[in-house]
Amino acid sequence: MKQESHEEKTGEFVDICHEHGLKVTPQRVAIYREIINMDTHPTADAIYRIVKKEYPNISFDTVNRTLQTFADIGLVDVVEVFGGAKRFDPNVDDHHHLHCIRCGHMLDFYHRTYDELDVPKEIQEEFTVLGKRVVLKGICKACGT
Amino acid sequence: MKQESHEEKTGEFVDICHEHGLKVTPQRVAIYREIINMDTHPTADAIYRIVKKEYPNISFDTVNRTLQTFADIGLVDVVEVFGGAKRFDPNVDDHHHLHCIRCGHMLDFYHRTYDELDVPKEIQEEFTVLGKRVVLKGICKACGT
DNA sequence: TTGACAAATAAGAAAAAATATTATTTAGGA
DNA sequence: TCCTAAATAATATTTTTTCTTATTTGTCAA
Numbered sequence: 001m002k003q004e005s006h007e008e009k010t011g012e013f014v015d016i017c018h019e020h021g022l023k024v025t026p027q028r029v030a031i032y033r034e035i036i037n038m039d040t041h042p043t044a045d046a047i048y049r050i051v052k053k054e055y056p057n058i059s060f061d062t063v064n065r066t067l068q069t070f071a072d073i074g075l076v077d078v079v080e081v082f083g084g085a086k087r088f089d090p091n092v093d094d095h096h097h098l099h100c101i102r103c104g105h106m107l108d109f110y111h112r113t114y115d116e117l118d119v120p121k122e123i124q125e126e127f128t129v130l131g132k133r134v135v136l137k138g139i140c141k142a143c144g145t
Numbered sequence: 146m147k148q149e150s151h152e153e154k155t156g157e158f159v160d161i162c163h164e165h166g167l168k169v170t171p172q173r174v175a176i177y178r179e180i181i182n183m184d185t186h187p188t189a190d191a192i193y194r195i196v197k198k199e200y201p202n203i204s205f206d207t208v209n210r211t212l213q214t215f216a217d218i219g220l221v222d223v224v225e226v227f228g229g230a231k232r233f234d235p236n237v238d239d240h241h242h243l244h245c246i247r248c249g250h251m252l253d254f255y256h257r258t259y260d261e262l263d264v265p266k267e268i269q270e271e272f273t274v275l276g277k278r279v280v281l282k283g284i285c286k287a288c289g290t
Numbered sequence: 291t292t293g294a295c296a297a298a299t300a301a302g303a304a305a306a307a308a309t310a311t312t313a314t315t316t317a318g319g320a
Numbered sequence: 321t322c323c324t325a326a327a328t329a330a331t332a333t334t335t336t337t338t339c340t341t342a343t344t345t346g347t348c349a350a
Contacts, residue, residue, distance in 0.1 A: 086337085109265075111265055127285055134279050135277070136272065137274070168318070206309080
């Protein structure tokens with residue numbers, strides 16, 4: 001996984017938008033600045049409430065649409081959920097998930113071996129694989145054994 | 146993965162309900178009968194519309210609650226979604242998923258090697274692993290390259 | 291630098307999905 | 321057969337997402 005400072009990331013942000021023909025609006029900058037500081041998998045509503053503090057006029061629709069747009073161009077990921085609202089992942093590096101079936105939380109973990117899993121030949125022929133993720137389902141420490 | 150006829154499965158259904166102290170209602174039987182015939186990952190609403198045909202008085206709430214109940218006792222799984230409504234999986238055997246980011250479809254596949262993935266020691270110490278799933282993200286054949 | 295225009299936004303409405311409340315019904319044991 | 325807790329139907333409500341429309345704003349080209 002590559003590591004970049006947030007300054008570098010925000011610096012690249014303008015370029016990435018232009019590459020994709022997207023306008024660089026203050027709203028987009030604000031949203032991007034907030035999400036790259038997060039180490040959770042926030043919902044659109046959670047991000048909306050945070051961005052609203054410095055941008056009281058922003059609408060939920062804008063936040064939600066912007067997150068979609070970011071997902072489309074790979075600036076964020078949409079993560080799997082097992083119920084509840086859609087969640088976005090500011091961490092686009094290769095990583096895997098622990099899913100606690102009690103509390104519903106989804107935790108990141110890194111494991112090189114999983115990143116390098118072989119994809120069966122039959123599947124490569126039928127499907128263009130762009131990413132892999134291993135999801136381990138179980139009970140987290142906080143929820144007891 | 147074990148293979149069972151639907152007759153066997155419906156036969157066991159009554160027992161499983163009793164084991165968990167659940168009453169065997171006609172609604173539950175009807176819902177269970179329908180979902181085990183499915184090879185997709187239906188939403189509660191999809192199941193509602195199907196069951197409604199033979200059971201016109203059933204309410205959506207009953208279907209939704211029943212599916213939750215089934216999930217709680219392991220009769221069905223809740224599958225990861227990346228947007229849209231919650232989906233249930235009548236196939237509780239070990240299997241993995243192909244997720245097309247274009248059409249959003251989630252397809253099952255089986256791969257013994259993935260079933261037997263080693264779980265890192267650090268994780269076993271912090272987390273009780275009950276199941277694993279590999280999700281391959283990409284573009285399916287129908288959606289082009 | 292300015293003006294034109296497509297893209298983006300805010301606001302509100304509406305649709306879709308999930309959950310809660312309550313009165314009534316029913317499965318299953320006594 | 322009766323009793324009781326559990327389950328259901330119906331309705332209301334909440335949450336989440338999407339759509340519509342009028343307005344504003346970045347960007348590009350002159």
